[in-house]
Amino acid sequence: MSALLKDPLLKLRPLRESDIDAIMAVERRCYEHPWTPGIFRDSLKVGYHCWGYFLDEKLIGYAVMSVAAGEAHILNICTHPDQRGQGLARRLMMRVINRAREQEVDTVFLEVRSSNRIAQGLYESLGFNEIGMRRGYYPAGQGREDAILFAKVL
Template structure:
């Protein structure tokens, strides 16, 4: 990614006015997306919610919950036109740094086994696969497991 590209992507806290744009991306990238209410509730609960903007347009977002020394990455998404450019990795590193700012000792997340790109991103960032949550996610033909991953901070 060029230095110029890095400079024009801004990262800022998500606000209620961002939810429609975030949900639009969510519905493009996930077969079973979070709803408007899921994002609203995350903001209202005080979770660490972020948007990533390029020229005033939301191109990504994240939601992380931090409590009792643990950060739990709940959602991370990049708009389809912006995937494959290293932005997911950049956003993930920002979240790891934010978790450290909150004095979290570990970061946890769940990911679909079928989401190969996300699993590779997390593994290459230092996450370890520590468990499987059976039938965690809704899927086309029932339920799909989740791989639980952990990063020591």
């Protein structure tokens, strides 16, 4: 386990609207086509499961998951580029998967860019299986990029 995950200043808590500026700072560093502040605000308003990891009060990772009709959909998971490779995304995934179990979810779904091999490896190591593809799902620098659809039966 990395030193980061043992750091006493690392805290996990539900996200709040007051975190949106910090979320956007990370989102813009990580994505060419980031979510908008309004998408995060709406996710909080409708009661999606929104969790963030904070290191000494600085947001370094977050996850957003919707739950309905026995299914969960991980909509966004992101870690600050400076904190990658230390197990934070795995911990975030485990947190939302456990929340899905608490909500008596049968299956958890997510999409990932076809080019994001690191994330695909993480999801597979957590028991997700590739179940399909969404053609042209993500905006890309030159057109659109396919998404691979993953599912995990709980």
